[in-house]
Amino acid sequence: MMNIGKKLISYRQHNRLSQEELALKMHVSRQTISNWETGRTYPDIQSLLLLAELYHVTVDDLVKEDVKKMEDKLTQLKIRWLMIGIATSIILNYLAFASIRWIPIGIACMLVGTFTTIGVIMIYFYVKLTRSLQLRTFK
Incomplete structure (x- = not known):
C-alpha cells in the first residue's frame, strides 16, 4: 500500500x-x-x-513520499531496460561477428559498428543514471 x-x-x-x-x-x-x-x-x-x-x-503533505516511491520505480525500470539493451547489444555484436562467414564483410562491419555504437550509448546512459543515483559498489 x-x-x-x-x-x-x-x-x-x-x-x-x-x-x-x-x-x-x-x-x-x-x-x-x-x-x-x-x-x-x-x-x-x-x-x-x-x-x-x-x-x-498541503497536497505535498499528502503525496510527497509516494512521488519518491514512483520515481524510484521509474528509475529501476530504466536501469532494467538499459541492462536488457546492453545485453542485447552484446549478443547482436557476437552474431554480427559470426555472420562474417555468410554475408559480405562490408555489411558485417557495418552491423558490428552499429551494434557497438548502440551498446556504447546505452552504457553511457547507464553510467550517467547510476552516477545521478550515487550508487557505489563495495570494495
Missing part, C-alpha cells in the same frame, strides 16, 4: 470522520474512499486538492 492510504486514514480519523461522511463531503462514494485508503486506486488531482483543503494540509 502506498503511504497516501495510511495518511488518508490518519487524517480522516484525526478529523473524526467516517468513510461515509468523508465521501459525502468529497462528493464520491464510500467505496472510492475505501479504495484510496487501501491503495487500490489513487485520488485524482481534484480530489487531492479537496482533501488537502478539507484536512488543512
Whole structure:
C-alpha cells in the first residue's frame, strides 16, 4: 500500500470522520474512499486538492513520499531496460561477428559498428543514471 492510504486514514480519523461522511463531503462514494485508503486506486488531482483543503494540509503533505516511491520505480525500470539493451547489444555484436562467414564483410562491419555504437550509448546512459543515483559498489 502506498503511504497516501495510511495518511488518508490518519487524517480522516484525526478529523473524526467516517468513510461515509468523508465521501459525502468529497462528493464520491464510500467505496472510492475505501479504495484510496487501501491503495487500490489513487485520488485524482481534484480530489487531492479537496482533501488537502478539507484536512488543512498541503497536497505535498499528502503525496510527497509516494512521488519518491514512483520515481524510484521509474528509475529501476530504466536501469532494467538499459541492462536488457546492453545485453542485447552484446549478443547482436557476437552474431554480427559470426555472420562474417555468410554475408559480405562490408555489411558485417557495418552491423558490428552499429551494434557497438548502440551498446556504447546505452552504457553511457547507464553510467550517467547510476552516477545521478550515487550508487557505489563495495570494495
